[in-house]
Amino acid sequence: xxxxxxxxxxxxxxxxxxxxxxxxxxxxxxxxxxxxxxxxxxxxxxxxxxxxxxxxxxxxxxxxxxxxxxxxxxxxxxxxxxx
Amino acid sequence: xxxxxxxxxxxxxxxxxxxxxxxxxxxxxxxxxxxxxxxxxxxxxxxxxxxxxxxxxxxxxxxxxxxxxxxxxxxxxxxxxxx
Amino acid sequence: xxxxxxxxxxxxxxxxxxxxxxxxxxxxxxxxxxxxxxxxxxxxxxxxxxxxxxxxxxxxxxxxxxxxxxxxxxxxxxxxxxxxxxxxxxxxxxxxxxxxxxxxxxxxxxxxxxxxxxxxxxxxxxxxxxxxxxxxxxxxxxxxxxxxxxxxxxxxxxx
Amino acid sequence: xxxxxxxxxxxxxxxxxxxxxxxxxxxxxxxxxxxxxxxxxxxxxxxxxxxxxxxxxxxxxxxxxxxxxxxxxxxxxxxxxxxxxxxxxxxxxxxxxxxxxxxxxxxxxxxxxxxxxxxxxxxxxxxxxxxxxxxxxxxxxxxxxxxxxxxxxxxxxxx
Numbered sequence: 001x002x003x004x005x006x007x008x009x010x011x012x013x014x015x016x017x018x019x020x021x022x023x024x025x026x027x028x029x030x031x032x033x034x035x036x037x038x039x040x041x042x043x044x045x046x047x048x049x050x051x052x053x054x055x056x057x058x059x060x061x062x063x064x065x066x067x068x069x070x071x072x073x074x075x076x077x078x079x080x081x082x083x
Numbered sequence: 084x085x086x087x088x089x090x091x092x093x094x095x096x097x098x099x100x101x102x103x104x105x106x107x108x109x110x111x112x113x114x115x116x117x118x119x120x121x122x123x124x125x126x127x128x129x130x131x132x133x134x135x136x137x138x139x140x141x142x143x144x145x146x147x148x149x150x151x152x153x154x155x156x157x158x159x160x161x162x163x164x165x166x
Numbered sequence: 167x168x169x170x171x172x173x174x175x176x177x178x179x180x181x182x183x184x185x186x187x188x189x190x191x192x193x194x195x196x197x198x199x200x201x202x203x204x205x206x207x208x209x210x211x212x213x214x215x216x217x218x219x220x221x222x223x224x225x226x227x228x229x230x231x232x233x234x235x236x237x238x239x240x241x242x243x244x245x246x247x248x249x250x251x252x253x254x255x256x257x258x259x260x261x262x263x264x265x266x267x268x269x270x271x272x273x274x275x276x277x278x279x280x281x282x283x284x285x286x287x288x289x290x291x292x293x294x295x296x297x298x299x300x301x302x303x304x305x306x307x308x309x310x311x312x313x314x315x316x317x318x319x320x321x322x323x324x325x
Numbered sequence: 326x327x328x329x330x331x332x333x334x335x336x337x338x339x340x341x342x343x344x345x346x347x348x349x350x351x352x353x354x355x356x357x358x359x360x361x362x363x364x365x366x367x368x369x370x371x372x373x374x375x376x377x378x379x380x381x382x383x384x385x386x387x388x389x390x391x392x393x394x395x396x397x398x399x400x401x402x403x404x405x406x407x408x409x410x411x412x413x414x415x416x417x418x419x420x421x422x423x424x425x426x427x428x429x430x431x432x433x434x435x436x437x438x439x440x441x442x443x444x445x446x447x448x449x450x451x452x453x454x455x456x457x458x459x460x461x462x463x464x465x466x467x468x469x470x471x472x473x474x475x476x477x478x479x480x481x482x483x484x
Contacts, residue, residue, distance in 0.1 A: 009461075052476045052480045057391055061482065077474060077475055078474070079458070080386065080428070080458025081429045082428050091298065093311040135323060136323045144323065145323045159300065160315060160317060162312040163234075163294060163297050163301065164211050192351070195369075203373060205371065206368075207368055209366055209438070210354075211364060214363040214436065266358065277373065283445075286366075
């Protein structure tokens with residue numbers, strides 16, 4: 001199945017893209033997506049404890065099951081607002 | 084000696100004036116001014132525990148000594164601002 | 167209204183003003199903010215259309231003007247010192263105010279927001295207890311002076 | 326910036342907006358306030374001219390726009406419920422912001438001021454921790470993504 005992955009902030013710079021289409025095995029979870037990047041990008045691995053994930057635009061846990069066409073967001077700590 | 088007394092809010096309505104010139108004995112204190120009105124106006128007497136006094140535009144205690152030309156303010160609880 | 171005069175020029179001190187015309191929020195924002203700040207907080211006190219469910223037509227604010235300005239400026243100085251905020255503005259309007267109009271505007275600018283919140287809250291809470299301004303509420307069937315908050319213990323004359 | 330598009334229409338929900346043009350404070354004030362209110366509180370987040378003493382030239386804000394709007398609206402609804410305030414507005418600006426410009430404006434209207442202060446403080450504190458918006462700071466010698474605050478425990482993926 002395919003899921004769309006959106007990368008933000010410094011993750012976008014580390015991966016070098018803002019968007020990926022990943023082909024995953026059935027049964028893949030959000031954690032599978034995290035592992036995919038952590039294995040390929042040491043800097044991503046280093047940040048992984050501070051990253052949050054969204055599934056279809058809502059925060060979700062690593063155990064969340066993925067489905068064809070899902071939109072996954074990989075989100076570094078946010079820094080909106082001011083002071 | 085003469086002091087000017089300014090009356091505000093409901094005290095102005097009770098006394099019927101915004102300003103008085105009082106002739107006081109030497110040695111008079113702010114408390115003397117309070118007593119002056121409390122003796123003459125029962126409604127003033129009823130409110131006297133909630134009243135504050137100013138002497139020359141600063142909050143002052145009943146024990147403060149008065150001098151010729153002083154400006155005394157008799158101030159009911161304030162209600163500026165909002166909510 | 168010192169001595170019963172209704173008309174009065176605008177009164178200003180370093181950080182405060184007492185005005186009769188509508189409060190100029192944009193002007194105060196411009197005066198207050200500076201590139202060093204990260205946060206500005208504004209408290210806007212609005213004339214409400216009711217008091218405990220009774221319909222209010224309009225309000226009239228009066229003050230012991232010169233003393234009120236002194237007290238406001240004292241609060242401004244205290245806030246700058248106690249809360250380490252960079253800048254503050256306090257403006258109170260007097261005279262007849264219609265429903266929805268701003269009676270008091272307090273602005274606080276600070277590098278960090280925690281101090282701005284604390285200073286702004288303290289300023290409005292303290293202003294309402296100590297600055298000699300009084301409000302008369304006009305209802306359909308009459309007018310009354312609003313009950314003020316009790317003066318702090320140290321200010322009352324008869325304890 | 327979903328999918329790398331820089332251009333984006335203004336996004337709006339019932340109480341929130343994400344905009345690219347300067348935030349219209351007067352318009353928000355007009356939308357927010359109502360004759361039932363006694364207090365309105367505005368938090369104005371301003372682009373500061375330095376970060377820990379290092380001179381900032383300008384900032385660029387990016388967001389996961391659709392999710393950011395959802396999260397902001399969720400905060401707005403939560404604030405209305407938890408703090409019993411009458412109305413709230415949250416507006417965040419994206420794109421390049423110059424020093425002194427407003428990046429976020431939060432407005433809270435309430436019959437009483439205590440609730441307005443609590444709701445406004447909670448909104449800005451929570452927005453800064455959970456709404457997916459990121460800031461890149463441009464200095465004279467380069468640019469960096471600002472360190473964000475750590476996500477709340479319940480949001481992190483690897484605990």
